[in-house]
Amino acid sequence: MSKSKTIRIVMPQWQGGDNPVYHFGAELLAWLAPKNDDPVVNIPVFAPDHELEDEQGIMGRKEVVEQLKAAERAIQEHEPEKIVVLGGDCLVDLAPFAWLSQRYGENFGILWVDTHPDIMSPEQFSHSHAHVLGALMGYGDKDLTQVVNAPVPAKNVMIAGLNEPNEYEIGFLAEKNIQSCSPEEIQSNTPRIRNWIKENNITHLAIHWDLDVLDYYKFRSVLFAEPNIDEAVWDGVGKGKLTLTDVENLIQEVNKLTEIVGIGIAEHTPWDAINLKNTLSKLPLFSAK
Structure with a gap:
């Protein structure tokens, strides 16, 4: 088949966060x-129609690994230069970013725009x-690092928006x-991210x-904005403070300084759309026949 410079991956994976909401979030x-x-x-x-089990420290390990391998095979088939990933939980970026790291080598970097660093293990x-x-760092x-043939060195990683680790x-x-880099530093347009790109080439x-990473009072399609849940449930967990702007x-700023070869967007939880969808499915004339 012909090789495309850029591919768009849609991966409605939900098992990484053990949250079926991520499945519909990716589709939307x-x-x-x-x-x-x-x-x-x-x-x-795998459809989000069942409960997951803890398999040697990872919820739904078999399903996660099978999906990871499927993503790896698809990427190898297309051999892209650039990748857009629409997820799904954060793990959807593992195979795509591993491919990009192997392709671009020592001058490849990752800007992790996230409230959390995602560096834990089982x-x-x-x-x-x-x-x-x-x-991704090895x-x-x-079962996860098996797709990472070129681990990304620490100096080539910047976490933007980190809050309350x-x-x-x-x-x-x-x-x-x-x-x-903290949310406040990003909002004040600190030069730290720009310097990181330049200093590490x-x-x-x-x-x-x-x-x-977004402020859930201003953008409601995130986990922390779940309706009818006491906010105290999330006490002690870092929450986003940034805006879409x-x-x-x-x-846009980093795009002026380097070539962006991958963008992955994860953990979309459109609560209002989900609740409306569920309500419509229960109404006369709307239900499946």
Whole structure:
């Protein structure tokens, strides 16, 4: 088959966060994304119609690994130069960013726009969406790192929007000397991210955008904005503080300094659309016949 420079991957994976909402969130995100002529690659995902089990420290390990391998095969088939990923939980960026790292080598970097660093392993947390950046650096469970042939060095990673990391995350970031930037620094247009790109000669960049980096009072389609849930449930968990404009400005700024070869958007949780969809399915004349 002919090889395309850019492909768009739609991967409604939900198992990494053990949250079926991510499945519909990815499908709606794919509908919202502006259409173009790039090939769209749909990665098959097990339907969110069952409960997951903890399999050696990872919820739904078998399904996660099978989907990861399917994504890897699809990418190898297309041999893209650039990749857009529409997810799904954060783990959807593992195979695509691993491919880009192998393709572009030592001058490839990752800008991780996320409230959380996603550098944990099964020893700390059973939800593998929190393992993905660590795996891309070569750390963590071998079922995840198996697709990472060119681990990304710590100096080529910047976490943007980090807020209230836990004790383990603080220790890991310090030990590996991974740079990060707070929401307040981004909003004040700090030069730190620009300096990071220049100092490390990042000529090719992949951007991971977890929508939970956004302020959930201003953008409601994120996990923390779930209706009818006591906000105290999320006490002690870092929550986003950025706006859509903050993220747009950040991406436009780095686009002037380096070549963006990957963008992954993850963890879209459109609560109002989901609740309306569920209600419509229960009404007369709307239900499946």
